[in-house]
Amino acid sequence: MRLSRHFGITLRATSVGAxxxxxxxxxxxxxxxxxxxGLFSALPLARRSLKKIEAMLREEMDAIGGQELLMPxxxxxxxxxxxGRYADIGAELLRFDDRxxxxxxxxxxxxxxxxxxxxxxxxxxxxxxxxxxxxQTKFRDDPRPRAGLxxxxxxxxxxxxxxxxxxxxxxxxxRAHFDAYRHLFARCDLPVMTVGADVGxxxxxxxxxxxxxTPIGEDTIVICGNCGYTANRQxxxxxxxxxxxxxxxxxERVSTPGAASIEALTKLLDIEASQIxxxxxxMVDAGARPGLIIAVVRGDMDVxxxxxxxxxxxxxLRPATEAEMTAAGAVRGYASPIGVxxxxxxxxxxxxxxxxVAGANEQGAHFRNVNIPRxxxxxxxxxxxxxxAGDACSRCGAALxxxxxxxxxxxxxxxxxxxxxxxxxxRDTDGVDKLVVxxxxxxxxxxxxxxxxxxxxxxxxxxWPVSVAPFSVHLIGLDAQARDTAxxxxxxxxxxxxxxxxxxxxxxxxxxxxxxxxxxxxxxxTVSRRSLAGGGVELRQRSGGADxxxxxxxxxxxxxxxxxxxxxxxxxx
Numbered sequence: 038m039r040l041s042r043h044f045g046i047t048l049r050a051t052s053v054g055a056x057x058x059x060x061x062x063x064x065x066x067x068x069x070x071x072x073x074x075g076l077f078s079a080l081p082l083a084r085r086s087l088k089k090i091e092a093m094l095r096e097e098m099d100a101i102g103g104q105e106l107l108m109p110x111x112x113x114x115x116x117x118x119x120x121g122r123y124a125d126i127g128a129e130l131l132r133f134d135d136r137x138x139x140x141x142x143x144x145x146x147x148x149x150x151x152x153x154x155x156x157x158x159x160x161x162x163x164x165x166x167x168x169x170x171x172x173q174t175k176f177r178d179d180p181r182p183r184a185g186l187x188x189x190x191x192x193x194x195x196x197x198x199x200x201x202x203x204x205x206x207x208x209x210x211x212r213a214h215f216d217a218y219r220h221l222f223a224r225c226d227l228p229v230m231t232v233g234a235d236v237g238x239x240x241x242x243x244x245x246x247x248x249x250x251t252p253i254g255e256d257t258i259v260i261c262g263n264c265g266y267t268a269n270r271q272x273x274x275x276x277x278x279x280x281x282x283x284x285x286x287x288x289e290r291v292s293t294p295g296a297a298s299i300e301a302l303t304k305l306l307d308i309e310a311s312q313i314x315x316x317x318x319x320m321v322d323a324g325a326r327p328g329l330i331i332a333v334v335r336g337d338m339d340v341x342x343x344x345x346x347x348x349x350x351x352x353x354l355r356p357a358t359e360a361e362m363t364a365a366g367a368v369r370g371y372a373s374p375i376g377v378x379x380x381x382x383x384x385x386x387x388x389x390x391x392x393x394v395a396g397a398n399e400q401g402a403h404f405r406n407v408n409i410p411r412x413x414x415x416x417x418x419x420x421x422x423x424x425x426a427g428d429a430c431s432r433c434g435a436a437l438x439x440x441x442x443x444x445x446x447x448x449x450x451x452x453x454x455x456x457x458x459x460x461x462x463x464r465d466t467d468g469v470d471k472l473v474v475x476x477x478x479x480x481x482x483x484x485x486x487x488x489x490x491x492x493x494x495x496x497x498x499x500x501w502p503v504s505v506a507p508f509s510v511h512l513i514g515l516d517a518q519a520r521d522t523a524x525x526x527x528x529x530x531x532x533x534x535x536x537x538x539x540x541x542x543x544x545x546x547x548x549x550x551x552x553x554x555x556x557x558x559x560x561x562x563t564v565s566r567r568s569l570a571g572g573g574v575e576l577r578q579r580s581g582g583a584d585x586x587x588x589x590x591x592x593x594x595x596x597x598x599x600x601x602x603x604x605x606x607x608x609x610x
Contacts, residue, residue: 038081038508040540040552043067045080047552057253059490060185062499066555075182075190082556083486085507087193090482091172093224093504094195097217101210103168103197108150110174114140116149120458125352126238127322131178143176148239148477151198152455155473159200162465165473166206170197172482184253186483187443193483199476202465207450207474214478218247218446221480226502226607227489229445232258233268235343238352239477241451248442249488258442259424263435271343274420275437276429280390281312286406294401297370299336302403306394310336314387314395314407316373318357318365321349329357329365329379333415334422335387341423348382348419371396371403374413383415384422445485451475493580499557500580503603508538510596511558511579513549515565522589523564526574529593530562535600554579559603562596578603 045067063069068083079087095105114132117123123130123142131143144150151169159165172195182188199210215231222229227249234246246269248258259273260266268274296302299310313336321327330349332340346354359369366377373396374381387393388409395407409415426439453472455461462470486505493500503509510530514523520541527539538558540549546565553561563575573588576599587595 041542057184082507097221098170101213103170108147120149127353129178145177148455152459152461155461165202167200186487196479201474235271239449240454241449243450245448246444247446249445250442254441254443256442261430264433266432273424274431275424276431277386283391285408289405293403314393319354320357321351331374331379331381334384338422345421368398380416382417388418446480449477498555501557503559508536508558510537511553511561512539513563518566519564
């Protein structure tokens with residue numbers, strides 16, 4: 038490809054809104070252009086990299102028995118209604134009516150469509166196991182898109198679905214996907230970590246994620262360096278301290294003017310935050326328990342919204358408004374479940390703690406010596422708090438640490454969650470119709486590309502691994518005296534099967550070198566008056582190392598050897 042004919046330009050200034058280094062370089066180097074919030078055009082350079090990732094994904098999926106298909110992006114809402122997710126998912130699921138007033142959705146994921154497809158195609162145990170996958174556009178109307186391709190609204194995803202007779206078969210395909218994904222990420226030179234995860238809107242019995250650890254990540258990962266326990270903080274557990282044990286004392290009202298926060302209350306009453314029953318109010322607008330949810334935890338701990346949502350069977354929570362709290366009988370800053378109507382969920386540690394301080398639901402007042410269930414009866418007792426750095430590991434007791442990460446792959450043991458509600462059966466060996474056991478596995482291609490850019494860049498620009506780079510070689514014809522030789526070398530490299538981006542523009546040397554560093558191809562080959570005077574061309578790896586000269590007649594062979602080294606170096610990771 039001649040750079041003079043390339044569609045897309047490089048930018049010298051950092052793009053407004055490009056909030057991570059990798060995203061800044063993808064925009065500046067002419068890989069991406071933003072069309073709207075969470076909506077990006079992939080320019081030719083990005084498209085070439087994405088196609089290489091797609092090819093590797095196909096190889097990995099085919100190697101574990103996958104068959105590629107393609108399902109519609111636009112789907113009848115009735116299918117999602119039957120599966121139960123239409124009402125449970127909020128505004129992230131884009132709903133609309135077609136010209137005949139039939140409700141439709143833009144699919145965020147394809148479990149319903151795949152289950153419906155299986156109803157017509159799977160009938161006997163002889164057809165199982167199966168593994169199908171697609172690489173397809175999806176849409177999620179995310180309210181907070183950020184970090185370029187890491188969090189978007191429209192995205193391309195490889196989603197695969199395993200179909201089995203039983204859970205043992207599901208386990209085998211689950212493990213096969215782990216192996217395939219880890220091999221893929223090694224080929225992309227992206228380090229990842231396996232963590233336990235929440236099943237969320239997907240449902241099922243278990244879920245895991247592969248996380249790329251980075252300070253720009255929105256997920257918090259909880260890690261035990263002693264025993265290897267890892268989990269997304271959404272579901273992470275920890276060994277909670279022993280509860281305060283004491284004889285229940287009579288409840289008493291105390292005046293606490295101006296103590297509407299945990300900090301102010303501890304100072305005023307000269308108590309520890311662990312002695313406070315902190316109430317946090319949420320609303321569930323849809324799902325199994327619509328209405329007010331009162332989460333009660335120790336004052337020195339935080340409510341884990343994912344655990345809470347799972348406990349009450351909700352897919353989405355939102356903070357209750359002051360009007361909603363008032364309508365239930367609560368007073369903000371002085372609130373508790375005492376005398377308040379709603380579903381009360383109490384953390385299991387707090388439920389066994391004695392003589393707590395809790396709000397009196399009147400301005401400037403609290404209760405001392407609140408005891409559960411004497412003074413208020415919980416609707417549910419469960420683990421609903423977040424693990425923090427320094428908490429004790431639930432497995433070995435060692436101190437936990439936390440770090441940030443980006444989810445780059447997910448695994449879900451769906452079991453019979455969709456086959457049950459949509460009627461997906463097969464006839465087993467005993468002649469009995471049984472439910473197909475499903476698994477779902479996803480990788481976002483754009484997010485993967487963005488994470489590779491975050492991992493592989495320096496202060497000058499991108500430094501792509503050879504497996505993902507749009508072109509393997511960036512050839513520069515530096516001046517007019519070298520143009521004919523550069524043209525000949527471009528033709529020779531192309532004929533030898535090397536993918537080359539050739540900078541044939543009439544530009545200053547500094548501009549050409551800056552653009553080469555910004556775009557990040559693994560190997561730069563420079564033909565200049567100086568190199569020719571020395572009898573050859575100049576080679577430099579983008580990832581580092583000194584320039585070296587090779588004779589012009591050996592240039593093609595030298596380039597191919599250099600690329601073979603980069604590939605072999607990648608294979609050893």
